[in-house]
Structures are given as C-alpha cells and as structure tokens.
Amino acid sequence: MSKSISTAPEADNPLDLEEELQARVAWHYYVGNLTQQEIAERIGSNRARVNRLLAASRESGLVQVTINSRIAPCVALEEALMKRYGLERAIVVPEGVDRDTTQAALGIGAANFLSKELRAGQTVGLGWGRTIRATLRAMPHRSYGPLAVVSLQGGLPHCPSINTFDIVSDFADLCQADGFLFAAPIYVSSQKARDIILQEDAVRETYERARHADLAVLTCGDLTESLVVTYGISSPEQRRAIEAAGAVGDMLGHFMDEYGEPIDHPLNRRTVAVSLADLRSIQRVVLVSGGEQKYDATRAALRGGYPSVLVTDERTAQRLCAEPEASAAVAAGAKHGRRTR
Template identity: 40%
Template sequence: MATPDSFDLEADQRTRAAWLYYMEGMTQDAVAQALGMTRARVLRILASCREDGTVQITVNAPLAASIALARRIENRFGIERVIVIPRPASDADVGALIGAATGAYVSSILTDGMTIGLGWGRTLSSSLSSLPQRAFNKLTVVSLLGGLTRASQFNPSEFAWRFADRLGAECFMMAAPVYAPDARTREALVNHAGMEDVFKHAERLDVALISVGELSPGSTLSRYGLATKEELASLARGGAVGDLLCRFIDADGALLDHPLNDRVISADPTMLRKARRIVLASGGWEKAAAVLAAIRLLKPEVLVTDETVAESLVAD
C-alpha cells in the first residue's frame, strides 16, 4: 500500500516507458517524445528495466496497474499526462499522496522565467514538501483567488507565499476575501488598480496548478465557513458537484448561475485555458464527479489523481 511520501516520479517514468514500449508497441523515438526525454535516456531506462526484472514477459512493477489506468484516461479525454496514485492504506492519505506526486511533477518542469498560478486546499498544500528549495531566476507565482479572514495553512495567500518562498519567486496575491459581501462590492474590489495587476498576471500563465473541491459537510468550504449549510443545499439543488477556485460547477463543467458565483473573487476558470499547461490535482471517492466536471471545463494537460477516481473516469 502507498503512503503519503511513497510516490516516486522516477519509478513512474520508468514503468511508463516500459509500458509504452513493451505493452503498447511504441517505438523508442515515440516513447521519448511522449515522455519528453531523449532517445538515449529511453534506451538506458529500457535496458535497466530488463536487467532488474521490471520487464519480463509483461511489465512487472507495482505501478503497472496505475499506468494502465492512466493510459486509458489519457486516451479517453485527450489528456497529455495522467499520474495515477496507487490506492493508499487509508483514505485519509489520498490528498497528501496526490500532493506529493504533484509537487514532484511540478518540480520536474520548473524553469527560469515561468509564471505559475495557484489554487488552494489541502492537496495542493501537500505539494510543498516535494518542491526544491532553490531560487529560480525571474519566477513569478500568482494566487488565483482571495484569502481567508482566518489564518490557516490552507489559506490561499499563505499557500502562494510558501510556494514562492521555496522557489525564490516573486509572489502576487489577491488582497481581498474569497467572497465579497455582494456582487457590487466584488466588482469594486476586482477593478482596484492593485487587483487588476494580479488578474493581468493570471491571464499569462505558463502553469496553472488547480485542485477541485466538493460540497460535503467535511469540505474545506464548509469547515472554514465560506458557505453555509443552506447555501450548500441550494448549490446541490442547482446541480453543483464541486468548485474550482471557489466557483461552483455542474456535472458538465458549466459554471453555475448562483449568488455565490457572483460574489467570488478569483480568476475565472474558463480563463485558465489560456495557460500553457493546466495541472489538475484532486482525488478521493467523494470528488469523483467534481474531477470529471473539472476535466470537462478545464481540459487540463496534466491530471494527478488516485486509483478510485481513475477507475470512475474510465467506467462504462
């Protein structure tokens, strides 16, 4: 069983290379292109897999089932890269495990000059320990939604600051609450000069790192009092299955016509499609419908999830 710190990106890449070459019959050049590697590196990986027993007649590694699920999701939804986390011993570890894998993946693509937009939540906060502690040149981090009035490790502003600090990046934060008291106040805050600058950066992202929320009483929104029980019930009646950046969406991935969506101070999820790469990281059985809806709305290039959600995504 997997533990929160046990996901190994290198092992995932090795197994993926072996799967594509031996099981799907791709050429070495095609494998190299699919994984963003040189052909020489693919050759070394394949040789190593034969030597250490990873590859016998079939791909023989703990991650093989996850790789097979990932490939089915990639083909079904046209996603460039899917990382499926093996089912952990405890459901409580799902978020931390997905977060660790997400941090490892993001670390592998970081380069100088990037602009990275961040969502929030427990899963994304768990990615911090997997990020390198090093300074990049001209790296920019942008929080994509307002902050909480009560301090927490899951506060969007706090998460953005900690993410930027690990990478030596400049950080832009939305100096406003997640929800304004009414739509008119929201418009006034969003059109403030300082906020306009943040939104402009949010429109020029190299990477958008996003998670999806759900509507249960144990959700982050409910725990921090961002939505009342009555509002959550109203959202459910209206067809909401979850939220992206605190904007509620239905099962088809459409933004809901609801008063809370009129008051939220965050980037518009549809605008995130302009990002060069969207990384969607979420899992847990209670988020299966929300993850599917988020895929339909965002059309992410990368998905990091767990076996339970992955199986639901390919279920007929």
C-alpha cells in the same frame, strides 16, 4: 526502486526538541535501516510513538520520499486517461489507506511532475487546498531561476488550517520566486462589490497576472469537506441551495455542475478569482485531485475541459476510465470553447 530522503533542516532555523526527535527517528529508519522496535529501544520509547514520529515527519515535510519506479497498472491508467479526456499528461499514484495518505501520495506525484516542468521566466498560478499543501510539502527546496507565483483566487478571513496567502508564500520560499497575492476575500457581498474590487489597481494587476499564467496548479473541492465549503459558505441553507442548483463541487471557489459548467447562483457572481472561462485559456493547467469524496468534482473538471494535466489516484482513475460517456462529453465540450489537444 530507490528512495531519496531529505531530513536536513534550514541552517538558520534551529530545531525544537520534537523536530529533533523526528529527524533522529527518520534518520535511523530511512538511512540506518533500523526497525521501529530497534529505534524505540534506542530512544527509550515504544513502537507506537516511533510510528507517530515517522508519520509526523512525512506530514511536516521534514522527510521527503522519491520513488524512482513506475507501477504498470498506473501507467496503463495514465494512457487511458490521456486518450479519453484529451489530456497532455496524466499521473496516477497508488491509493492510500485513508484520505490523508492519498493526499500525501497525490502531493508526491504532483511535486515530481512540477519539479521537472518549472522553468525560469514562468508565471505559476496557484490554487488552494489541502492537496495543494501536500504538493508543496513534497516539493524540493531549490531555485529554478526567476519565477513568479500568483494566487488564482482571493482568501478567507478565517481558516485555521491553511489559507491562499500561505500557499503562495510557501511556494515562493521553496522555489525562490516572487509572490503575488489577491488582496481580497474570495467571496464579497455582491457582484457590484466584486466588480469594484477587481478595478482596484493592486487587485486588477494580480488578476491579470493570474489570468495570463504559464502554468496553473489547483485542485477541486467537494460539497462536504472542502475548505471553501467549510469556511467560506455562511450557512447550511446556502450550501443546500448550491446543491439544489446542480453543484457537484468547486474550482477556485466557482461552483460547477456535473459537466463542469458554472451553476446559476449568486455566489458564483460574488467570487473573487480567475474565472472558469479564463482557466480554459491558460496554456497548462495541472489538476491535482483524487479520493472518493472528490470523484464527482474531478469528473466535472475533466468534462469541462479545464485541466491539461491530471494527477489522481489509482481508484479514481479506474472509475474515470469506466465512464461510458466521457469521450462524448469531452468532444461536446469543444463547442463551448474548451481546449483541444
């Protein structure tokens, strides 16, 4: 097992004092092999602060960790997932101690996969969410040749943590790609308004580019803490109505039932995003999703036949592999036009 740590900042982006301290602490810990107590004494602080600085450096992407080893139980689960759900590839990472560390682990797993799969000339469609942000934070900063990156969905007028526009621009910066944005909100007032927006030249061109992406990278959301639910749905009543209609989660803002089918609800007809039917036609779809809260949505996405590649955590993989009806659900999905492998 080895670690590859990058703590070097952009040459033309001067460090602030906090970032400089994070880099110094990370260097002593990962390169200098000092203990946290030794680092605390060196910087005149305490172990608790050193621990927080190390966590912040990983969260911000200042430190990127690559572990060049495969864990046998995870490999076995990968094989089982591929067989059961007809996947081209599965990547299983160890579960973290909490949601944030699990997201970080998923991001590292997805980034390692993508960094090997990106090719010059590709168009990459990007979804949105905290897990996709974690993926970008783990991605190496380098060029893959001419790439295009396009958002798979519209954005939110208010989202203080992250938005679809940030995801595309960050990926474009990391991979030196051309970025294309959905210049529209993810939810509009009516189906008629959605249809009109999608006829606008700029939006239609982005939509067509997204529908014909070579590779799509996305996550799915639950009905409690996903960004779409938190910032995109106007009222608790609407959330309850979506759940009453059978929704277990969403992908690209489209709410789906336990078998991955879009629910019959007006909100789904007002969504400005690549449709779930279009998603099935994209050659390679990478779903990055894990954690207990996302289990139902992750299972629904697999039952719906959307991903060809799954990146998930060990406990979620164990539960998915224990599903007795999973294979039958995937087989039944073929008659709905789902991809087969």
